[in-house]
Amino acid sequence: MRDNACAATAPAAAPTRSATGKVWLITGANSGFGQAITRAALAAGDTVVAAVRRPESLDDLAAAHPDRVVPVALDVTDPTRITAVVAEVILWYGRIDVLVNNAGRGQVGAVEETTDRELRDLMDLHFFGPAALTRAVLPHMRRQGSGAVVQMSSMGGRFSFPGVGAYSATKFALEGLSEALALEAAQHGIKVLVVEPGAFRTGFAGGGALRQSAPLDAYEETVGPVRAGLPDSDGKQPGDPEKAAAAILTALAAEQTPLRLALGNDAADAIAAQLKSAGEEAAAWEAVSRGTDFDKE
Known part of the structure; x- marks a missing residue:
């Protein structure tokens, strides 16, 4: 049986389709x-x-760009x-120039409210599938x-706050994997880009894209505002997805x-504040951090 390294060095089969420009593979491409x-x-x-899960949702776009938009059925939680x-894609075009791991959804709930099933499902979608x-x-x-x-993360992949612990956990994991990947893949001419958006008008906060764990009264003060605020923000977010794509x-x-x-702007401000706070905390505890090695003989 050939391993991936052998497959990578083997000559590619002749493509069966011609591609215009670069070949992109984009998940969640219909919204x-x-x-x-x-x-x-x-x-x-x-x-x-x-x-996408439903290729027919892209019929109009594919008709408008014949031979340049190819819808395929994919549930990113299905390894096979x-x-x-x-x-x-390799059979058709002989190459993939850009992979965009974008498919995802929101999840609101305190850590105690989030079930094991909810957390595992989200990890499958945001981490194991992209991996x-x-x-x-x-x-x-x-x-x-x-x-x-291209790994679509979130400003929630840099820091977290009440109500989004599960969501942030999946994005933290993806960012950790991607940071290592960038160092490993650079010698092969492969770029890795982790995108950390703030609030954009993508439908993330509304409809079926946002799921909520069963609430506990104990977390109404901390998680309640997020539970109500995210759906209320749908369609009012400051971010323009077209400008993000550009x-x-x-x-x-x-x-x-x-x-x-x-x-x-919200992501830039919040991430800068988080980095400043983390630096201040590290400096405040530096003496303790440095005091845990064995004494020099």
Whole structure:
């Protein structure tokens, strides 16, 4: 049996379709950031394999861009289907230039309110699915000697607050994985970009995209405002998804693509404040931190 390293060095089969520009594989491409990034890639003259649960939701977009938008069915929590989709894209085009791990949803609940099932389901969607997709494309990107992996995180991937512990946990995990990946993959010409948006008008806070754990009265004071405020913010968020997509393409095109890209004034302000606070705390406890080694003989 051939391992991934062998597969990466083997010659690619002749593609069965011709691609215009770069080949993007984008999950959750029918709404929110995924839709905006899809449109930005198309405007740049590229080809998008749009991976969604319901491919028919992209019929109009595919009709408007024949041969440049290819909808495929994918539930990112299905490892077998992940392997099949990546194999299909490589068969069609011979390469994947950009992977965007975007599919996701919101979850509100105190840590005590969040069930094990809710946490595991969210981890499957936000962490294990993107990790599996990333592993599946890496051998092909290494063979190409180029590529980019875009991980859609959140400002909640840098810090957390009451009511979003489960959501932040999944994004913290994705960011940790991605930070290591960036150092490992750079020698192979592969970029890694972690995107950390604030509040954008993506539908994240409304409808079926936001789930809530069963509330406990004990957390009404801390989690209650988030439970009510997030749905109320839907459609009123300051962030423009089209501008976010343009910023992502700009970062990918830069000679030095950043590892992390905060998007939105709220994200920029909150992340800067968190970094300042973390630095102050580290300085305040530095003597204690440094006092735990064995005494020098």
